[in-house]
Amino acid sequence: MSPSERSGREGPEALGLEMRPEEMRRLGYRAVDALVERWSGLREAPAWVGASRDETEPLFREDAPEEGRPLEEVLERAVEEVLRRSGRVDHPRFFAFVPTSPTWPSVVADFLASGFSVFQGTWLESAGPSQVELVVLDWFREWLGMPEEAGGLLTSGGSAANLVALVAAREHTGNPERPVVYLSDQAHSSLERAARIAGVAPDGIRRVRSTDEFRLDPEALAEALARDREEGRTPICVCSSAGATNTGVVDALDVVGSLCRREGVWHHVDGAYGGFAVLTQRGREALAGIGSADSVTLDPHKWLFQSYEAGCVLVRDAGILEDAFRVLPDYLQDTELGRAQVNFADRGIQLTRSFRALKVWMSIQTFGVEAFRSAIDRALELARRAEDHVRDSEELELLSAASLGVVCFRYRPGDGAWSEEELERLNEAIQNRIVESGFAMMSSTRLRSTYSLRLCILSYRSDGADVRGTLERVEREGRRLAAAWSS
Numbered sequence: 001m002s003p004s005e006r007s008g009r010e011g012p013e014a015l016g017l018e019m020r021p022e023e024m025r026r027l028g029y030r031a032v033d034a035l036v037e038r039w040s041g042l043r044e045a046p047a048w049v050g051a052s053r054d055e056t057e058p059l060f061r062e063d064a065p066e067e068g069r070p071l072e073e074v075l076e077r078a079v080e081e082v083l084r085r086s087g088r089v090d091h092p093r094f095f096a097f098v099p100t101s102p103t104w105p106s107v108v109a110d111f112l113a114s115g116f117s118v119f120q121g122t123w124l125e126s127a128g129p130s131q132v133e134l135v136v137l138d139w140f141r142e143w144l145g146m147p148e149e150a151g152g153l154l155t156s157g158g159s160a161a162n163l164v165a166l167v168a169a170r171e172h173t174g175n176p177e178r179p180v181v182y183l184s185d186q187a188h189s190s191l192e193r194a195a196r197i198a199g200v201a202p203d204g205i206r207r208v209r210s211t212d213e214f215r216l217d218p219e220a221l222a223e224a225l226a227r228d229r230e231e232g233r234t235p236i237c238v239c240s241s242a243g244a245t246n247t248g249v250v251d252a253l254d255v256v257g258s259l260c261r262r263e264g265v266w267h268h269v270d271g272a273y274g275g276f277a278v279l280t281q282r283g284r285e286a287l288a289g290i291g292s293a294d295s296v297t298l299d300p301h302k303w304l305f306q307s308y309e310a311g312c313v314l315v316r317d318a319g320i321l322e323d324a325f326r327v328l329p330d331y332l333q334d335t336e337l338g339r340a341q342v343n344f345a346d347r348g349i350q351l352t353r354s355f356r357a358l359k360v361w362m363s364i365q366t367f368g369v370e371a372f373r374s375a376i377d378r379a380l381e382l383a384r385r386a387e388d389h390v391r392d393s394e395e396l397e398l399l400s401a402a403s404l405g406v407v408c409f410r411y412r413p414g415d416g417a418w419s420e421e422e423l424e425r426l427n428e429a430i431q432n433r434i435v436e437s438g439f440a441m442m443s444s445t446r447l448r449s450t451y452s453l454r455l456c457i458l459s460y461r462s463d464g465a466d467v468r469g470t471l472e473r474v475e476r477e478g479r480r481l482a483a484a485w486s487s
């Protein structure tokens with residue numbers, strides 16, 4: 001199709017990248033149809049589809065085409081060949097890593113925000129969207145119980161949020177020469193990365209041992225703080241987890257928080273995985289103390305059921321964040337509209353930012369908070385029942401009790417003496433079999449050094465039969481493999 005046909009304009013005015021309204025609609029509606037079809041067939045589809053580089057190279061390797069192609073052909077290829085070749089993190093039996101299952105309004109909101117070309121860096125360019133981001137942040141702030149001056153911004157994810165928090169902590173502590181950051185040995189890898197980016201030298205990244213229950217050990221923390229001070233270093237931040245990725249375990253946020261206040265050290269809580277559990281009664285109890293933190297990371301694209309990407313960082317005083325990040329170049333002087341008109345670019349890494357708050361706002365407006373509260377609570381209940389199943393099973397061994405949505409366990413044959421090494425090989429084989437079957441997607445981890453299977457139950461689509469079915473498959477595969485190996 002020639003550019004003039006596509007744009008509907010003739011002659012020299014034809015603009016090569018425009019499309020006629022009918023074509024825009026046709027392409028848009030087809031994309032919606034493809035999505036609705038995928039979403040409706042999710043339960044019957046495999047939970048994971050992968051391919052090796054050897055398989056994908058010949059499918060897609062080509063020079064950038066000089067000439068365009070019919071849009072149906074391009075869309076068809078994108079959907080059938082590209083998009084279908086990936087894990088289905090929103091599948092009801094996707095229990096690996098940290099899954100997500102976005103709401104439909106969040107997906108539509110991303111489309112709208114991108115089509116309206118919202119530039120969410122300065123108030124001048126996005127008054128309505130910036131106001132909505134402030135409102136959404138205030139909802140989160142209230143859920144967490146943070147003070148009224150608290151504020152922050154939405155980020156690409158938890159990694160960016162953790163980085164923003166660490167830099168704010170460093171700046172607020174006066175940019176000391178030998179900064180130290182404290183992490184539990186269970187802390188998420190993004191915190192160590194954030195510390196590196198924030199300029200903390202490797203010998204300033206303190207991995208504090210966790211207790212037998214995988215919690216940050218306040219005593220070990222206090223000792224480390226004292227030792228570092230003696231050696232002339234300056235603690236800039238203690239990071240605790242509101243839901244560690246490995247086990248879902250929540251650190252003793254109130255105990256660590258009081259210690260940090262006494263010591264005058266910034267307390268950051270990484271709630272990327274578990275933070276939104278505060279919406280529920282049991283979550284609020286587990287996360288007691290989170291509202292007194294200096295900063296909190298949340299990931300709406302995990303347990304608030306938002307499409308990728310949506311992370312968030314909140315700091316106990318938004319002014320601290322602006323002091324840390326604000327730089328005003330001459331070419332942005334027109335964007336100075338007074339402090340009330342927040343320029344979100346002053347609070348983080350990005351100048352050009354998409355309008356992520358719209359998806360949260362539209363999702364909550366559509367379903368109401370109660371729908372989210374009960375979806376999270378349901379997942380908590382499913383994890384608890386998964387733990388019961390493991391405890392009741394003669395063949396499964398619980399390695400870490402259900403905490404938030406995570407349960408860790410392994411298959412252990414009732415008969416015979418299996419060495420640790422054999423158990424590891426057996427469980428690895430079970431894990432591979434389940435993933436290859438496409439029935440469910442799981443992932444493994446190590447607790448101390450023990451190889452562990454792990455379920456992270458989070459989706460609003462998962463039900464009791466999905467969880468039970470997956471655990472029964474682990475038992476069945478385990479039995480089969482163990483019998484074959486013993487004979």
Ligand SMILES: *Cc1c(COP(=O)(O)O)cnc(C)c1O
Binds near residue numbers: 157159162273299
């Ligand atoms: C997922 C996760 C992160 C990283 O967040 P991204 O959104 O993947 O960047 C950080 N901390 C914890 C506890 C997480 O679960």
